[in-house]
Every structure is written in structure tokens, then in C-alpha cells.
Amino acid sequence: MAYLDHAATTPMLPEAIEAMTAQLAVTGNASSLHAAGRRARRTVEEAREALADALGARPSEVVLTSGGTEADNLAVKGLYWARRDADPRRVRVLASPVEHHAVLDAVHWLGEHEGATVEYLPVDRYGRVHPEALRDAIERDPSSVALATVMWANNEIGTVMPVRELAEVARDFDVPLHSDAVQAFGQVPVGFADSGLAAMTVSSHKIGGPYGIGALLLGREYSPVPVLHGGGQERHVRSGTLDVPAVAAFAVAGRLAAERREGYAREIGALRDELVDAVVTAVPDAILGGDPAPEGRLPANAHFTFPGCEGDSLLLLLDAQGIECSTGSACTAGVAQPSHVLLATGTDPDLARGTLRFTLGHTSTRADVEAVAKAIGPAVERARTAGLS
Ligand SMILES: Cc1ncc(COP(=O)(O)O)c(C=O)c1O
Numbered sequence: 001m002a003y004l005d006h007a008a009t010t011p012m013l014p015e016a017i018e019a020m021t022a023q024l025a026v027t028g029n030a031s032s033l034h035a036a037g038r039r040a041r042r043t044v045e046e047a048r049e050a051l052a053d054a055l056g057a058r059p060s061e062v063v064l065t066s067g068g069t070e071a072d073n074l075a076v077k078g079l080y081w082a083r084r085d086a087d088p089r090r091v092r093v094l095a096s097p098v099e100h101h102a103v104l105d106a107v108h109w110l111g112e113h114e115g116a117t118v119e120y121l122p123v124d125r126y127g128r129v130h131p132e133a134l135r136d137a138i139e140r141d142p143s144s145v146a147l148a149t150v151m152w153a154n155n156e157i158g159t160v161m162p163v164r165e166l167a168e169v170a171r172d173f174d175v176p177l178h179s180d181a182v183q184a185f186g187q188v189p190v191g192f193a194d195s196g197l198a199a200m201t202v203s204s205h206k207i208g209g210p211y212g213i214g215a216l217l218l219g220r221e222y223s224p225v226p227v228l229h230g231g232g233q234e235r236h237v238r239s240g241t242l243d244v245p246a247v248a249a250f251a252v253a254g255r256l257a258a259e260r261r262e263g264y265a266r267e268i269g270a271l272r273d274e275l276v277d278a279v280v281t282a283v284p285d286a287i288l289g290g291d292p293a294p295e296g297r298l299p300a301n302a303h304f305t306f307p308g309c310e311g312d313s314l315l316l317l318l319d320a321q322g323i324e325c326s327t328g329s330a331c332t333a334g335v336a337q338p339s340h341v342l343l344a345t346g347t348d349p350d351l352a353r354g355t356l357r358f359t360l361g362h363t364s365t366r367a368d369v370e371a372v373a374k375a376i377g378p379a380v381e382r383a384r385t386a387g388l389s
């Protein structure tokens with residue numbers, strides 16, 4: 001088997017499994033005052049410190065959530081509500097059009113139900129938002145901007161955004177900028193304090209931690225209106241009893257992701273380059289998606305468009321050979337839709353149907369690349385023939 005869908009989820013690290021299983025046997029609600037509760041609280045706070053350290057933040061800036069989706073919703077909706085409540089003129093939400101659905105659909109919902117005016121920032125052919133584009137959009141009417149949101153790195157085509165420069169522009173106008181760093185964490189440096197961001201999303205299951213846990217890094221000066229109301233556990237912006245075993249394991253994965261990032265990025269980048277070479281050798285008209293420059297894309301991402309193919313057919317043909325990857329785009333009612341990311345980069349919709357995303361991770365080996373090298377040529381040939389019949 002060659003698992004090449006690490007951007008969807010990556011296997012848990014043994015160290016994270018160990019931390020999680022140790023905690024599963026321990027009882028304690030981190031909000032309880034007795035000894036068991038205090039023990040759970042200590043585990044949570046140590047984990048928070050480790051996460052803050054791994055993400056270049058202060059512990060008080062780590063708001064634990066149920067994952068990336070919840071953190072994105074809290075940032076986008078919560079900051080919108082707080083900013084609009086403070087000044088009703090602030091209704092503009094500026095977003096990149098290549099965001100993950102957790103941001104894109106939250107932004108869209110604000111437009112449909114909460115009176116937001118959503119404006120999509122222009123992107124170049126690699127899906128990148130340039131700082132001037134953000135400046136132009138804010139400058140049209142700075143006092144009406146509620147927030148801006150631009151992901152750190154794209155989950156489909158791997159393009160890395162100039163987040164620090166974008167944050168500088170946002171700061172010039174006192175506009176909070178949120179960035180979804182779910183795919184960036186562990187692959188490129190994502191220091192929160194250095195970034196100048198107001199808020200940043202991370203998720204555990206993308207870095208070798210368990211599912212169902214993530215965090216919103218949130219500057220102390222921001223108080224988003226909560227999406228979940230209840231016990232007020234996390235800085236009164238996020239309620240819910242904390243999942244102590246998951247929090248402990250997330251922290252271990254986060255620490256290792258930060259410690260190993262440099263060497264990992266180098267090694268996985270070299271393996272990814274081999275995969276790209278192998279695919280382009282086998283299928284010379286395959287088009288590499290995203291920025292071809294190594295510094296402009298995630299080291300573990302390889303995205304291709306195969307003219308004349310349906311991505312779904314290709315995916316299933318490869319799956320039958322034991323190779324697991326993704327088309328990168330979502331299905332609506334079982335019908336493959338061209339990816340909104342590719343459409344935003346100006347790709348022809350017909351061409352955009354023939355995409356495959358290979359994403360590598362900590363368990364990837366040269367044997368995985370060799371399996372793709374062997375299978376991709378015949379799979380594309382079959383998918384093309386199927387497309388003609
Ligand atoms: C860029 C990005 N944002 C958000 C998410 C959602 O994260 P989670 O699965 O933790 O809800 C994902 C996961 O696919 C992602 O790739």
C-alpha cells in the first residue's frame with residue numbers, strides 16, 4: 001500500500017499514541033476543583049505551554065477547539081460579530097477564494113445570514129494573494145472592514161502565502177487578519193508572534209496527533225463572540241469540557257512537528273521532487289499545480305492536472321493498485337465538481353476535472369514513489385480511453 005493522502009490525515013506518531021493512551025486511563029475534568037480535576041488541569045496547562053512553544057505564541061493565546069473546522073468558524077464568525085457589534089459599519093469580510101471550506105463556507109454563511117459583504121481577494125495563477133491586493137481591498141473603505149482571512153498554505157495545490165507581509169498590511173489599518181495554518185504547521189515555519197496575525201488555526205490530526213482536537217491561536221486583545229456557549233472553559237470564547245488525552249497527545253505531536261520541521265521539510269521535499277519527476281516522466285503532458293518554486297509551495301505536496309482525464313477515475317484506478325491519493329476537490333451529491341481553488345487560479349473547468357493530489361508524510365518512503373512511477377502512466381492511459389468511450 002502507498003498512502004499518499006497525508007494532507008487529508010496523517011498517521012498518529014507513536015509518541016502521541018503513547019501520551020494519549022496514558023491519559024485515557026486517568027480520570028479528571030480539568031474544570032473540577034478536587035485533586036483529580038487539578039491533575040487534569042495540570043496536564044492541559046503543560047500541553048498548552050508545549051503548543052505555545054511549538055507555535056511561537058504565549059500559552060494564553062492558545063484556545064483549544066475540536067479541530068481546524070471549529071477554530072476557523074470561531075475566528076471568522078466570532079471576529080466578525082465582535083467587530084460589527086463594536087461598530088455596525090464593519091461588515092466587509094475579505095477572504096481569499098482558495099480557502100478551505102471551513103473558512104469559505106463560514107464566510108459565505110455570514111454573507112447569507114449576518115449581513116456581511118464578502119469580498120474575494122484576487123489571486124495569481126498559483127493561488128497566491130499578494131499584499132498589494134489586500135491593501136487595495138482594505139483601502140477602498142478601511143472603516144468598513146470587519147476582518148480578513150487568508151490561509152497560510154493551500155491544502156490542494158500547496159501554495160504558501162506571504163502571511164507576514166499580509167499581516168503587516170492588515171496592521172496598518174487595524175484590521176484583524178486570520179490565517180488557516182492547518183496545512184502549514186510542521187512544513188513551513190509558522191511562528192504566531194512573528195507573523196503579526198490576530199488569529200491562526202491549527203489542527204492536530206494533520207501533524208501526527210489525534211482527530212478532533214485543534215487550536216485557535218488568538219491575540220490577547222481579541223475577544224471573538226463565541227460560537228459555542230456553555231461553561232466558558234477556554235478564555236470564555238470556547239466552551240466544552242476539554243478532551244485531556246487528546247490535548248496531551250496534540251501537544252506531543254505539536255512539539256515534535258516543530259522540533260523536526262527543518263529536517264523533515266528537507267527530506268520530504270526531496271522525496272516529493274522525485275515523485276514529481278516520476279509522474280512527469282511517465283505522463284509528459286501532466287501539469288504541476290501550484291507554485292513550481294520550492295520556497296513557494298509546501299514540501300510534501302504534489303498536485304497534477306492530467307488533460308483528458310477524470311480525476312475520480314484516476315483515483316479509483318490507482319486505488320485498485322494500492323495507491324491512495326485525492327483529487328483535491330469535493331464531491332457534491334456524488335458528482336465531481338471542479339475545484340474552487342483551480343477555478344480561482346484561472347484553470348479551465350474541463351481541465352480542472354482531471355486533478356490528483358499526492359501528499360507525503362512522516363511514513364512516506366521511496367517505495368511509495370516507485371509505486372506511483374509504475375502505476376501512473378497506465379492509469380492515465382486507461383482513464384483517457386474511458387473518457388473517449
Ligand atoms: C486548510 C484546512 N483547514 C481546515 C481543515 C479542517 O480541519 P479539521 O479536519 O481539523 O476540522 C483542513 C482539513 O482538511 C484543512 O486542510
